[in-house]
Structure formats: structure tokens, C-alpha cells
Amino acid sequence: MTDVYVKAGLRESATFDRITINEIQRAADTGIYDIRGFGAKRRVPHFDDLLFLGASMSRYPLEGYREKCATDVTLGTRFAKRPLKLDIPVTIAGMSFGALSAQAKEALGRGASIVGTSTTTGDGGMTPEERGQSKHLVYQYLPSRYGMNPDDLRKGDAIEVVLGQGAKPGGGGMLLGQKITERVAGMRTLPVGIDQRSACRHPDWTGPDDLAIKIEELREITDWQKPIFIKIGATRTYYDVKLAVKAGADVIVLDGMQGGTAATQEVFIEHVGIPTLAAIPQAVQALQEMDMHRQVQLIVSGGIRTGADVAKAMALGADAVGIGTAALIAMGCNHPKWNQDYEAIGSAAGYYDDYHEGRCPAGISTQDPELSQRLDPVDGGRRLANYLRVLTMEAQTLARACGKSHLHNLEPEDLVALTVEAAAMARVPLAGTNWIPGQGF
Structure with missing residues (x-):
């Protein structure tokens, strides 16, 4: 044509x-x-625009078969009596029961537990399936308060106060009525079958000072045992990080515009927020200026797909990363075996345009009991665990090539950029030069 x-x-x-x-x-x-669901589809500077400078003569590489490259990370060392100790620096981001099926939430918990990392509840509360299969579970405390109760909050291994999300910073999400079953409605105290909107800000929030009060309340509820995460959507990152640290956060979760969402306005997804690549250096600068880098841990999410993405985010200063969309794909979302079913709903594997309507053929982003049964939580967890292992091994491979014995030893000096835009955003030199755009010659 x-x-x-x-x-x-x-x-x-x-x-x-x-x-x-x-x-x-x-x-x-x-x-x-x-x-629609998913995240931004437009092309923006991303981790693919960065390259590692592997060791040759001026650097000494590590031998992958004989020399160790550690991957462990501890989150919440600032104030929490029981920080979260993970075997790998790849966590599962918050995705709600409601947006996802109970089987999917269980599979996320199984996969994360196999490899020794954490998963996160998301909007709508904690399910027994998720808590029962998650070795480390982060409990999200969201503006909507859907499903929130102190008993479940205390069952979490950490608490994540959500102030913003990368796909829609400044806005709330949606859950269409066809996904609000009796169980979902009961957990959220909502009418069955009616479209739901989540609030864009906390009901007791009028400014940063209120966050300090909220953090203090949560610490008292949990006897100062649990780390307190603060999640922000990437916009005015430098200032938001400083305010969160000042309020007493143990961990900052930074979500770039490539992060996914269950459903919101497309104009929001494509035109609000900044790329993950641009946000990380701003967050790190803010932490460094407060002498809090590595003391307040930084988790980065939004478009993480490969071990290279993991390693690059950590080289820019992250302590860990979070994955959402990639985890769902690993469990079977968008698998070609469902092509005929995707066509029946006017979509195709890989497009994510109609899955917020609850007709996910893979049984992941749905509440339809027949579709949900298509996902075996045990198999889904196994597939996720395999994927997480590959991400970790790929990141280790790159770190060893740069001569690093721990993923946290990666640094901006190990990176160069392929484009002027990526160099300026990531604050690393354009490949073959010493020039960082915006920082002189």
C-alpha cells in the first residue's frame, strides 16, 4: 500500500x-x-542511547567464571529497625489487584520470592494470595486509600507512600466497571460494575509538611520496624527528592514517564512527565547535595526491560530498579499463542491498547474468571523468576566487563552517550568526546 x-x-x-x-x-x-493502559509509546531518549566503556588496558575486567560480582541490596537503612534485604536489585513495582487478576498477583509473589526480591501491592489492598507467596511484600499507601487497613499495613515488610506515578504524575488512575467484581468492590468499598477513579492526591495532603506527619504516623503504627518508601512520578525530580528526604523517607522510588499504568487518559500518558533517563541524575544530585546518596536508597522504574537497563540505571546512581510491564510480559502477557484472541478484541500482541477493558487473553489484566484461569500462578512465577535471573546475570556481565565486583560499584564514568540529547539528560559524555552538553567543553 x-x-x-x-x-x-x-x-x-x-x-x-x-x-x-x-x-x-x-x-x-x-x-x-x-x-488506555501501558505507558508512553512515543520515542524518547532511553537507556538504549547509552553504552558502557568496558575494560581493556586502562581498566581491569573481572573473569565471569571465577570472580564474584555481588548483587545484594538493603533498602531502608536510614531509620527502619528492619531494613529490607534483597538478593537482587530488581524489584516488582506496584500493580493492583483489580487491574491484575488474583492469579497474576500470586504469580508475581511466587516469582519474586524464588529469586529473593520484593513485590508490591498496588492500589486496592493486599490479597491473601499475594501475601502468602511473597517473601518480601511492600504495602502501597495510596491517595485513594482503597483497601487500606492498619492490619494489612502491618503485615507488609515495607510501606510505600505513593505521591505520583510516572505514567500520570499529578493525576489519578481509572478502573473500568467491568473489572470491578464483587471481590474487587468489597476490598475497595465500591459499587460493583461502576467505573472507578483514583484520587490524584492524598485527602490529608496540602503540602510537603504533611508528608512528614504522615511518615511519623506510619512509623508509630509499625513501631519503626518497616522502611518507609516515597514514590514520585518524574517531573520536578530534584525538588521532590529533596522534600521527600527532608520529610524523613528511607527510600525514594522514582518512576519515569515510560512506566505503565492500568488506565488513564492517553493525553496524560504521552504529554506529562519526563523520561526516566533524565530523572535519575536529578534525583542523585539532590541526594548528593544532602549527603544522603546511598543512605536514602533510590529505586528507579519506568521502562526497565533488560539487564543492560538495570546496569545503566545503577551506573547513573540507582540502588535498585523496579519492573512492572516487563514482569507481566515475562509471565505470558502478549504471548503470540493468544494472537487469535487479541484479534477478537481489536488488538494484537504487543499493542496494549485494549487490555484496560478486562479482556486480557493471557488471564493477567482481567477479572473475568474464565480468562483468569488461563494463567497458572506456579508457571507464571517460574517464568518471572527465570526472567529476573537473566536480568541479574546480564547486569553482572556488564559490571564485570567494567571491572566491578558489585553492581553498586558501577558509576557514570563507565558510560557514554550516543546522542546529544541522551548525553545532556544522563550527564555523561557524548561517545568519543569529553563533552557533556550543558556543562561546557
């Missing part, structure tokens, strides 16, 4: 391309904005 357009001398507008024209027509037909 493209050849026909070329022969006819037709030229598509870069501004009003066919996708844009289609969206204008859809809006005109319906009078409503478009919502």
Missing part, C-alpha cells in the same frame, strides 16, 4: 499523520477522550 502512495506522489503530513487524523475523527464521533 505504501508503494501506491509513493507512485501517486502522495506525502503524509508529519504533523497530521494518519494516526492523528484518526484520533481527531474518533474524538469528533464520540465526544470523549481516549483512555
